[in-house]
Amino acid sequence: MLRLNLDDFPTARRVTYLNSASISLMPQPAIDRMIEFQGKIASGGTIGFDEQAETQALEDARSEAASLLGADREEVAVLSSASEGICSFAWSVDLKSDANVVSTDADFPSVVYPWIRLSQERGIKVRLAKNHDGLVDEDELEKLVDDQTAVISISHVEYGTGQRFDLRWLSELAHSHGALLIVDATQSAGLMPIDVHRDGIDALVAAGYKGLLGPFGAAIFYLRRELVERLTPAFVGWRSTATPFELDAAEFTLASDARKFEYSTMNYVSPVGLAKSMRYLREVGYENVTDHVLSLTEKFIGMTRNNRRLSEATLLTPEDENFHASIASFRFKGRDQSAVATELVKRGVIVSQRFNGVRFSFHAYNMEQDLLRANQALEETLVK
């Protein structure tokens, strides 16, 4: 049972906010914490923000991420974005020119582009499983993986359709061919269960501003312990070392843990806000959040399909609920999808147009009332 104080999300009371897959609403205690933290630094500089405070700014987010993912703290770096994490991984893995990397053409560009860039540099091949109306067939994906595959790079939950892949299946597929699995969990972290050790994940990234209810500018990056030891980061800077505040340009010893993938000053208010949001979610209960969003997804799909006035709606999300997460996407026959999304927004139902469809995405602050309002607004929009 999900218990959450809606007063912590004033916007969710005012409008029907079904856009957490784009930018989530942050809980008010996390917003307050960010304002206080940033205000103190902006007006006081180093007064009240010393080296210890600077180190500590990332530690709460690191601990929350480790606890969420079932990882050890030494396996977690706190970076600025998910794209940064995938690039960092891609350029740290030693790829031979005859290697290939497997992904899908329905994936978020940042999951694929770093490998395309590497293919230009090192001649590796990038193999993309083709989507059919947004969906990727697991058998087709499996056929692309062979003993030359070095990496499978894929989202846990696809941003356009909400298709969710089985992480265990992906890691077994990768490992049976000696490949590594990097998962982009931006659309699932905080929403769907992930246990990096149990699921056999080698590397994982998640931006903070979606399922984790955090701000822009902070993302979590997990790397399996053995890879932390084996990989050398492509980018390094003053914070990559074991003793960053010694600032000794002549002494370069990388940190022995995943902190070696952190390299520069960052917008520290972001990890501070992210840590507070993750703590908030942990207190609500991650399992409760999963049950809640899955139930909203099923109800919304059922409601929309059973509504005879919405017969123009084609579901882009998989039919099988085992592949669902917190996203339901529809394509409205003969309609400009962008115009439908814009019309819904005008009616106070905040959604996004993605993948030539309209994407509805749910989080802990959404209630059944939101589903009814969205359905009503859809009827009004499509009747026009």
Ligand SMILES: Cc1ncc(COP(=O)(O)O)c(C=O)c1O
């Ligand atoms: C799956 C996925 N990965 C990554 C991103 C972007 O992450 P970032 O801006 O932190 O690089 C998005 C944003 O929509 C996304 O959906």
